[in-house]
Amino acid sequence: EIVLTQSPGTLSLSPGERATLSCRASQSVSSSYLAWYQQKPGQAPRLLIYGASSRATGIPDRFSGSGSGTDFTLTISRLEPEDFAVYYCQQYGRTPYTFGQGTKLEIK
Amino acid sequence: QVQLVESGGGVVQPGGSLRLSCAASGFTFSSYGMHWVRQAPGKGLEWVAFIQYDGSNKYYADSVKGRFTISRDNSKNTLYLQMNSLRAEDTAVYYCAKPRFGEFLHWGQGTLVTVSS
Numbered sequence: 001e002i003v004l005t006q007s008p009g010t011l012s013l014s015p016g017e018r019a020t021l022s023c024r025a026s027q028s029v030s031s032s033y034l035a036w037y038q039q040k041p042g043q044a045p046r047l048l049i050y051g052a053s054s055r056a057t058g059i060p061d062r063f064s065g066s067g068s069g070t071d072f073t074l075t076i077s078r079l080e081p082e083d084f085a086v087y088y089c090q091q092y093g094r095t096p097y098t099f100g101q102g103t104k105l106e107i108k
Numbered sequence: 109q110v111q112l113v114e115s116g117g118g119v120v121q122p123g124g125s126l127r128l129s130c131a132a133s134g135f136t137f138s139s140y141g142m143h144w145v146r147q148a149p150g151k152g153l154e155w156v157a158f159i160q161y162d163g164s165n166k167y168y169a170d171s172v173k174g175r176f177t178i179s180r181d182n183s184k185n186t187l188y189l190q191m192n193s194l195r196a197e198d199t200a201v202y203y204c205a206k207p208r209f210g211e212f213l214h215w216g217q218g219t220l221v222t223v224s225s
Contacts, residue, residue: 035211044203044215045153056213088153092210095167097143097155
């Protein structure tokens, strides 16, 4: 099983600042089958990034993904009030399709 | 547009059974593999099971293997999750999810399963 470890657990920032979220895998993620999701309270997760760096349809370009192998990053270039939420990385290259434990992005 | 609507959640005693359904619309259901994902209260996401588009292959998380069965009825555009021998740690919101290619693009609103005596 590929274990995904996200850091930090909580990130406190202000609107307008840049956010950098990390996701580290215990084994190489094949073909960059790495996705990022955003989840707000009481809502289902929303796909942001797939293939490590491709934005899903309708996702603003302030969201970007990078990385390969075992180290991946989600960057939000300039935080908007609606970006404060929990973010999960997920690998879908090999079953079981594991998720990271999440990073909570909170308003400072 | 794609719609996934889960149902069948509720309160069940430990050791009991429950069957969840996910009604799909807005896409050719029989062409896509489908997933179940769960989220315990206040916790993160856990992938539960996957079924191939034609039901020929099924995969499970170790935590549910041997107790849960994923199935589908393509004539009814419906995905199922039969859950037996339920435990307190199975308490969660259960989501069905449709992949784009591999990543989970569409999600239902979830149905809550509570295992408690």
